[in-house]
Amino acid sequence: MHDDRELIEARLRRVLDERIRPAIYPESVPLEVSVWNAPDEPVPVAEGLAATPEPIEVGRLWGAPWGTSWFTVSGTVPAEWAGRTVEAILDLGFDENKPGFQCEGLVYRPDGTPVKGLNPRNQWVRVGSPVEGGEEVRLHIEAASNPVILDYHPFLPTNMGEKETAGTDPLYLLTRMDLAVFDETVWQLVMDLEVLGELMHELPADGARRWELLRALGRALDAVDLQDVGGTAAAARAELAGVLSTPAVPSAHRISAVGHAHIDSAWLWPLRETVRKVARTTSNMTALLEDEPEFIFAMSQAQQWAWVKEHRPEVWAKVTKAVATGRFVPAGGMWVESDTNMPGSEAMARQFVHGKRFFIDEFGVDNEEVWLPDTFGFAAGLPQIIKAAGSKRLLTQKISWSQTNTFPHHTFLWEGIDGTRIFTHFPPVDTYNCSMQGRELAHAARNFKDKGVARHSLAPTGWGDGGGGTTREMVAKAARVRDLEGSPAVTWETPAEFFAKAEAEYRNPPVWTGELYLELHRATLTSQAKTKQGNRHSEALLREAELWAATAAVRAGAAYPYAELDRLWKTVLLHQFHDILPGSSIAWVHREARRTYEVVAGELNAIIDAAQRALAGDPSGGTLVFNGAPHARHGVPAGGATRPALPRATDARAREGGGYVLEDGAVRVEIDGRGLVVSAYDLTAGRETVAPGRAANLLQIHPDFPNKWDAWDVDEFYRNTVTDLTEADEVGLEDGTVVVRRSFGASSVTQRLTLSEGRLEIGTEVDWHETEKFLKLAFPFDVHADRYASESQYGHSYRATHTNTSWEAAKFEACNHRFVHVAEPGWGVAVVNDSTYGHDVTRTVEDGGTVTTLRVSLLRAPRFPDPETDQGVHVFRHALVPGAEIGDAVREGWSINQPERRVPGDAEVEPLVAVDDDAVVVTAVKLADDESGDVIVRFHESRGGRARATLRAGFPVAEVVTTDLLERPTGEPRRPEEALSLALKPFELVTLRLKRA
Numbered sequence: 001m002h003d004d005r006e007l008i009e010a011r012l013r014r015v016l017d018e019r020i021r022p023a024i025y026p027e028s029v030p031l032e033v034s035v036w037n038a039p040d041e042p043v044p045v046a047e048g049l050a051a052t053p054e055p056i057e058v059g060r061l062w063g064a065p066w067g068t069s070w071f072t073v074s075g076t077v078p079a080e081w082a083g084r085t086v087e088a089i090l091d092l093g094f095d096e097n098k099p100g101f102q103c104e105g106l107v108y109r110p111d112g113t114p115v116k117g118l119n120p121r122n123q124w125v126r127v128g129s130p131v132e133g134g135e136e137v138r139l140h141i142e143a144a145s146n147p148v149i150l151d152y153h154p155f156l157p158t159n160m161g162e163k164e165t166a167g168t169d170p171l172y173l174l175t176r177m178d179l180a181v182f183d184e185t186v187w188q189l190v191m192d193l194e195v196l197g198e199l200m201h202e203l204p205a206d207g208a209r210r211w212e213l214l215r216a217l218g219r220a221l222d223a224v225d226l227q228d229v230g231g232t233a234a235a236a237r238a239e240l241a242g243v244l245s246t247p248a249v250p251s252a253h254r255i256s257a258v259g260h261a262h263i264d265s266a267w268l269w270p271l272r273e274t275v276r277k278v279a280r281t282t283s284n285m286t287a288l289l290e291d292e293p294e295f296i297f298a299m300s301q302a303q304q305w306a307w308v309k310e311h312r313p314e315v316w317a318k319v320t321k322a323v324a325t326g327r328f329v330p331a332g333g334m335w336v337e338s339d340t341n342m343p344g345s346e347a348m349a350r351q352f353v354h355g356k357r358f359f360i361d362e363f364g365v366d367n368e369e370v371w372l373p374d375t376f377g378f379a380a381g382l383p384q385i386i387k388a389a390g391s392k393r394l395l396t397q398k399i400s401w402s403q404t405n406t407f408p409h410h411t412f413l414w415e416g417i418d419g420t421r422i423f424t425h426f427p428p429v430d431t432y433n434c435s436m437q438g439r440e441l442a443h444a445a446r447n448f449k450d451k452g453v454a455r456h457s458l459a460p461t462g463w464g465d466g467g468g469g470t471t472r473e474m475v476a477k478a479a480r481v482r483d484l485e486g487s488p489a490v491t492w493e494t495p496a497e498f499f500a501k502a503e504a505e506y507r508n509p510p511v512w513t514g515e516l517y518l519e520l521h522r523a524t525l526t527s528q529a530k531t532k533q534g535n536r537h538s539e540a541l542l543r544e545a546e547l548w549a550a551t552a553a554v555r556a557g558a559a560y561p562y563a564e565l566d567r568l569w570k571t572v573l574l575h576q577f578h579d580i581l582p583g584s585s586i587a588w589v590h591r592e593a594r595r596t597y598e599v600v601a602g603e604l605n606a607i608i609d610a611a612q613r614a615l616a617g618d619p620s621g622g623t624l625v626f627n628g629a630p631h632a633r634h635g636v637p638a639g640g641a642t643r644p645a646l647p648r649a650t651d652a653r654a655r656e657g658g659g660y661v662l663e664d665g666a667v668r669v670e671i672d673g674r675g676l677v678v679s680a681y682d683l684t685a686g687r688e689t690v691a692p693g694r695a696a697n698l699l700q701i702h703p704d705f706p707n708k709w710d711a712w713d714v715d716e717f718y719r720n721t722v723t724d725l726t727e728a729d730e731v732g733l734e735d736g737t738v739v740v741r742r743s744f745g746a747s748s749v750t751q752r753l754t755l756s757e758g759r760l761e762i763g764t765e766v767d768w769h770e771t772e773k774f775l776k777l778a779f780p781f782d783v784h785a786d787r788y789a790s791e792s793q794y795g796h797s798y799r800a801t802h803t804n805t806s807w808e809a810a811k812f813e814a815c816n817h818r819f820v821h822v823a824e825p826g827w828g829v830a831v832v833n834d835s836t837y838g839h840d841v842t843r844t845v846e847d848g849g850t851v852t853t854l855r856v857s858l859l860r861a862p863r864f865p866d867p868e869t870d871q872g873v874h875v876f877r878h879a880l881v882p883g884a885e886i887g888d889a890v891r892e893g894w895s896i897n898q899p900e901r902r903v904p905g906d907a908e909v910e911p912l913v914a915v916d917d918d919a920v921v922v923t924a925v926k927l928a929d930d931e932s933g934d935v936i937v938r939f940h941e942s943r944g945g946r947a948r949a950t951l952r953a954g955f956p957v958a959e960v961v962t963t964d965l966l967e968r969p970t971g972e973p974r975r976p977e978e979a980l981s982l983a984l985k986p987f988e989l990v991t992l993r994l995k996r997a
């Protein structure tokens with residue numbers, strides 16, 4: 001037979017595009033349109049509905065950037081359409097390639113009932129099926145003219161990311177506002193042709209099935225009269241019925257489709273817009289669930305549910321009704337889909353506490369699945385936290401974005417730092433925006449790494465990022481590939497249903513130990529420094545607020561601020577969302593975040609002040625030092641207050657050859673005439689810290705213009721060009737502190753170096769006015785080490801200092817919490833910080849010695865999506881700790897993040913709880929969230945070894961019970977004598993509930 005394959009394929013494309021798709025709506029009449037533009041920010045629904053609109057014609061521009069326009073459309077269904085299906089087509093100026101990134105709308109009836117959301121892939125509202133003819137139609141559209149930030153030429157700097165700089169020129173062309181006849185048979189024919197055509201292209205050209213599809217499609221096109229598509233569509237469908245009913249082969253890959261709309265809680269739009277995006281999407285999805293009985297939709301991020309409940313009660317009513325059917329499913333159990341690299345131990349835990357509690361309280365749903373499709377890498381401390389929250393499974397697809405290495409499994413056990421293993425699935429479809437295209441389904445089946453032993457994968461299906469969700473077209477396509485030869489078999493299922501099948505079929509899955517490092521988006525550890533500082537400082541203040549408020553409640557009968565702490569925690573948790581804390585949002589989001597963190601700090605400091613005043617006794621009786629860190633310091637116990645002890649004296653003197661020498665009996669530091677640390681000599685160990693001939697505290701600046709994703713990415717080639725900032729404007733001594741001033745480019749920096757009790761504190765104040773540059777602070781150590789430790793949640797993990805394999809080479813920028821530690825047997829050194837996360841560690845061999853260089857990442861200056869990223873003044877605090885063992889690194893890391901507080905008073909405060917082994921670190925002391933008055937204590941082994949310790953309660957305890965993170969008992973209540981004698985395994989995390997006697 002002659003080969004006419006490409007001829008028929010081209011015919012299908014043209015006939016679909018030019019004749020069949022346009023015939024879905026064969027007749028239409030225009031609606032009358034009027035519009036009222038809200039003067040500034042969005043208004044309540046009732047106000048939008050009550051406003052008086054002015055007429056506007058289709059073909060006119062509307063919508064200033066970030067504006068809200070309330071459209072009213074009205075018309076009458078023509079009498080001659082009686083018996084037909086009629087829809088309103090409402091095209092606000094949509095570009096179908098930009099769902100979620102463009103203008104959007106929510107359609108209401110005149111009584112304020114939400115109907116459904118409008119977006120580029122969802123422009124219709126059903127009027128009636130069948131209509132009688134003569135019906136009056138009146139709808140209102142709350143339309144948001146959100147500007148496009150990520151355009152066809154992506155990553156160009158834009159002023160659209162901030163309302164004040166975005167201008168007022170209207171952005172969108174009102175394109176179509178019609179009533180139209182919807183020809184369902186033609187629409188079904190389009191679905192048939194798309195599914196079979198897409199499948200055909202995925203099949204081997206030498207296989208019979210491909211040709212069967214080609215021949216059937218050819219016959220169907222023959223059956224279509226191009227002048228009467230509607231009249232011949234049924235005949236064309238009949239030609240396809242045979243190939244559509246051939247069942248899937250027995251070994252076909254099985255896909256659990258989960259309806260989804262991954263909505264970023266803020267990103268290229270501000271938080272307030274996400275509230276509306278969620279309302280639009282959930283309105284859309286509740287409508288689709290009513291129309292499509294097989295469909296299942298899952299939505300994560302308790303915060304987004306809470307927004308609907310608080311701000312859109314009329315939408316919330318529909319959502320709760322849909323949840324009751326079991327087909328609108330709360331997914332995961334976190335407050336937001338947070339970053340997991342940077343949130344501290346307790347914050348990571350509280351993401352689960354508040355997320356799970358919301359779903360339990362509202363719906364009685366306690367999920368075992370963690371749903372993080374888009375998060376930029378996963379810290380090795382996470383498995384233990386997932387387990388402690390009562391969950392056991394994880395889903396993400398993000399690691400498929402790695403630039404260098406292909407992850408070897410799609411379904412596996414992920415093992416964290418303490419040995420906890422979590423059943424994990426990476427959807428092989430490699431997207432959270434699956435749209436049921438043949439190409440996507442075939443990719444999932446081909447890509448699935450666990451073929452032969454497992455058969456199931458999950459496909460999050462629906463438009464996400466900016467929202468929108470699943471469409472009726474995706475549901476129609478899924479129905480056709482439920483059991484179709486040549487295609488994976490697709491079924492709508494909940495995440496829990498998928499995981500149950502995947503676990504059952506894969507009894508002995510492979511294991512991946514340690515972090516799930518994303519080989520991309522590494523600069524998210526540094527971009528938007530003030531957002532990161534706000535997070536770190538808020539976490540420290542939350543710890544202190546709980547500790548001192550609990551102490552004041554138990555000791556002084558003070559009221560515990562349950563509601564305030566609950567609200568403040570949720571605010572901080574929201575800002576850990578994976579485009580806020582990582583610094584990848586527009587200027588508007590980060591400006592608001594900076595302001596929010598200031599307010600949070602003010603409120604938390606007020607809680608701390610009130611609690612400490614309640615404890616401190618007579619304010620005229622002298623000064624007390626409150627120690628909020630989990631280790632004793634300067635004679636003040638952890639979680640207690642005493643009178644201050646005198647710090648050890650530090651000697652400061654001029655250095656021969658220029659500069660200064662600082663010495664305190666433990667360490668002697670030499671700072672040269674350039675303001676660089678050329679020696680940090682450990683007097684106890686008799687050992688030098690700084691590599692021979694090198695200098696620490698060296699600021700280095702690199703050009704930093706990644707190929708894509710400016711705020712997200714730093715590409716490896718940035719290291720090829722570097723300028724050492726060795727020229728000092730001034731190096732002087734002020735009150736025992738060496739002060740170094742430098743200028744470079746359009747920027748300047750002042751550093752203050754102070755030696756105190758064996759650690760060199762470095763305060764760095766930068767007035768930053770660079771463009772596309774990366775600023776690092778380098779510490780070359782005379783240390784021979786194959787690996788280094790970075791603090792993570794409830795412990796630390798190791799990374800290689802060498803680059804033997806592509807996996808190790810790819811980790812050229814990584815995350816730490818409070819410390820990075822490098823060591824040889826018997827001696828180590830730590831650098832601790834109060835607010836930085838990004839760092840790199842490299843290894844060189846010079847003159848026969850190994851140099852291990854730690855570089856702290858301070859600042860970047862990307863221009864997308866915020867063109868002014870990080871411009872202005874920043875203050876960072878670091879400390880170099882020579883001779884630090886890992887336990888010292890833990891302690892010093894805490895110390896720099898939890899400064900002592902001096903409070904007037906005379907009543908020394910005994911700690912509420914005390915542990916007699918520094919390896920056991922108490923991360924939280926608080927009253928139980930159930931307001932029972934029980935004291936909650938959470939602690940972990942912090943060094944990676946075994947610990948035996950006794951926990952002493954500074955109040956009468958009736959009984960003790962171990963709990964999960966949600967403070968739910970996990971064991972039997974025990975007597976305090978036995979329960980408070982602790983034996984911990986490496987990095988083991990424990991939560992105890994202490995019932996007061």
Ligand SMILES: [Zn+2]
Nearest residue numbers: 264374465578
């Ligand atoms: Zn996202």
